[in-house]
Amino acid sequence: MSAQVGALLAAHLRDRRRSLLAWGLPLGLMSAFIVAIFPSVEESLTKAIQGYPEGLKEAFGIGELSNVEQYLHAEMLSLIVPLAVGYLAVRAVASGLAGAAETGRLDVLLSAPVSRRRLCAAGFLASAVEVIEVLALTAALALLGSVLAGAGLRAGPACAGFASVLPLALLAAGLGILVCGVSLRTSIVTGSVAGALVAMYVLDLIGKLDSGLSWVRFLSVFKYYGNAIEDGIEPLAFCGVTAVAILLAAVGALLFERRDISG
Amino acid sequence: MTVIEAEGLTKLYGNQRGIEDATFSVQAGEVFGFLGPNGAGKTTTIRTLLDLIHPTRGSARLFGLDSRRDSVAIRARLGNLPGDFGYGREASGREALHLLAGLRGLDGLGRAEELARRFRADLDRPLGELSRGNRQKVGLILATFHEPELLILDEPTGGLDPLMQEEFLNLVSEERERGCAVFVSSHELDEVQRVCDRVGIVRSGRLIAVERMEDLLGKARRLVTVRVADPAGLERLASVPGVSDLQVEDGRATFSASGDLDAAVKELAAHRVLDLEVVHPSLEQVFLGYYQEEGEAPR
Numbered sequence: 306m307s308a309q310v311g312a313l314l315a316a317h318l319r320d321r322r323r324s325l326l327a328w329g330l331p332l333g334l335m336s337a338f339i340v341a342i343f344p345s346v347e348e349s350l351t352k353a354i355q356g357y358p359e360g361l362k363e364a365f366g367i368g369e370l371s372n373v374e375q376y377l378h379a380e381m382l383s384l385i386v387p388l389a390v391g392y393l394a395v396r397a398v399a400s401g402l403a404g405a406a407e408t409g410r411l412d413v414l415l416s417a418p419v420s421r422r423r424l425c426a427a428g429f430l431a432s433a434v435e436v437i438e439v440l441a442l443t444a445a446l447a448l449l450g451s452v453l454a455g456a457g458l459r460a461g462p463a464c465a466g467f468a469s470v471l472p473l474a475l476l477a478a479g480l481g482i483l484v485c486g487v488s489l490r491t492s493i494v495t496g497s498v499a500g501a502l503v504a505m506y507v508l509d510l511i512g513k514l515d516s517g518l519s520w521v522r523f524l525s526v527f528k529y530y531g532n533a534i535e536d537g538i539e540p541l542a543f544c545g546v547t548a549v550a551i552l553l554a555a556v557g558a559l560l561f562e563r564r565d566i567s568g
Numbered sequence: 569m570t571v572i573e574a575e576g577l578t579k580l581y582g583n584q585r586g587i588e589d590a591t592f593s594v595q596a597g598e599v600f601g602f603l604g605p606n607g608a609g610k611t612t613t614i615r616t617l618l619d620l621i622h623p624t625r626g627s628a629r630l631f632g633l634d635s636r637r638d639s640v641a642i643r644a645r646l647g648n649l650p651g652d653f654g655y656g657r658e659a660s661g662r663e664a665l666h667l668l669a670g671l672r673g674l675d676g677l678g679r680a681e682e683l684a685r686r687f688r689a690d691l692d693r694p695l696g697e698l699s700r701g702n703r704q705k706v707g708l709i710l711a712t713f714h715e716p717e718l719l720i721l722d723e724p725t726g727g728l729d730p731l732m733q734e735e736f737l738n739l740v741s742e743e744r745e746r747g748c749a750v751f752v753s754s755h756e757l758d759e760v761q762r763v764c765d766r767v768g769i770v771r772s773g774r775l776i777a778v779e780r781m782e783d784l785l786g787k788a789r790r791l792v793t794v795r796v797a798d799p800a801g802l803e804r805l806a807s808v809p810g811v812s813d814l815q816v817e818d819g820r821a822t823f824s825a826s827g828d829l830d831a832a833v834k835e836l837a838a839h840r841v842l843d844l845e846v847v848h849p850s851l852e853q854v855f856l857g858y859y860q861e862e863g864e865a866p867r
């Protein structure tokens with residue numbers, strides 16, 4: 306990593322130092338709460354799920370909720386954490402590029418001998434670091450909640466579950482850089498990528514509900530997201546989505562390099 | 569040494585003209601004023617030189633390097649104060665300086681502390697808590713702390729109080745003495761007149777004149793008032809080349825004169841001259857003259 310990227314990364318993380326607590330704390334406390342209440346709701350949950358239609362269970366990935374890992378996946382890791390952390394990732398990228406253009410900081414940075422590609426690389430890396438920090442805090446608080454409530458959440462599967470969110474978040478960051486190559490308005494960048502994430506979730510849902518439309522799931526990152534807390538991390542999916550994220554960021558960086566930066 | 573060389577530099581925004589066919593050069597140790605009202609194309613020109621926006625046609629070379637292809641190498645040698653300087657609300661000036669020093673590969677903050685004392689700038693408060701003038705001081709320090717070879721300043725004195733404007737003009741003079749080229753865009757004609765060696769006047773996206781300051785002021789019409797003891801024949805001044813708007817009354821003639829005054833003085837030599845006053849126009853009057861010739865008032 307070049308000294309310039311390191312300097313940009315450090316500055317970015319310093320500027321967004323509050324995001325760890327602003328995002329990690331609510332997600333972590335929510336996860337801890339979900340884990341902590343599991344022992345007291347386990348029996349009634351099992352009965353309730355037995356009464357659910359099969360299609361519904363399949364569509365929303367509701368399997369047996371016979372252990373705390375399954376419950377944590379159903380309540381947090383299947384939707385809330387990926388969407389929230391994906392949004393965090395694109396916010397981080399947008400603040401470093403589109404947000405910087407809006408505040409005038411980009412003009413100041415581009416008065417220095419730094420290439421636009423390095424700015425994009427620093428934004429992508431900063432987003433990854435921010436996401437890892439938030440996921441680590443969330444996982445730590447979930448495990449703490451389990452210890453306090455005696456819920457029996459296993460550290461290995463829990464960490465795998467939270468770690469599996471990383472490629473999806475990086476994909477959001479890559480998409481964010483791609484959009485920055487076209488527009489330098491924060492609202493457009495975050496809005497379009499958040500919309501794309503929700504759309505991909507819906508596509509995945511449709512594909513699960515209608516076997517004739519199962520092909521649309523290939524357009525969704527949620528198809529490759531899986532259920533790592535139960536099944537472990539699928540290396541091919543993890544690396545594949547990460548590679549696509551890096552590719553999107555690289556294309557975005559090329560577009561960003563060629564575009565005008567209006568004052 | 570030629571530091572900036574623009575050749576037919578053009579930036580169009582669809583049908584709208586940002587700057588068109590601008591050709592000019594700036595030498596080392598020269599202060600070049602880029603003069604024009606808001607929206608004339610000054611900032612577009614600067615952003616094109618900095619490769620923030622890409623020219624539609626034409627080219628610019630800085631330090632002999634292509635503004636697009638060699639942009640990073642060029643920016644290593646310049647300092648830039650953007651118009652309406654901003655850096656976000658959270659970071660302090662010192663944090664911004666540390667980042668820029670890191671990007672420039674510097675170990676320290678150069679002469680930033682000295683400049684902060686000189687401009688009474690607060691480098692430790694978040695920029696969002698500073699007034700516009702105090703933010704502008706931080707912007708000036710960010711542009712100059714590393715002693716660049718070229719300073720590009722877009723409306724640099726916006727928000728500065730008169731004392732700090734004076735300090736800024738002193739700094740620009742010192743930078744020139746150091747051999748730095750300074751490209752300053754402004755519509756503050758007084759400061760341009762005081763500090764610039766040459767000016768380019770830009771109107772509606774076209775560079776309509778590039779002149780040495782003294783030539784620009786010298787070429788402009790001066791108001792001449794002469795009082796003579798023997799007024800008979802004073803009307804003959806009207807036929808002297810360069811003389812216009814002659815008015816003769818009670819042994820006193822007033823007229824406008826352009827070019828040199830040699831012919832007018834020789835005509836006056838036939839009289840006993842009691843008093844002679846030549847009023848040079850300010851840059852503001854010259855500037856307004858350029859616009860009025862084209863039937864357009866600056867906004």
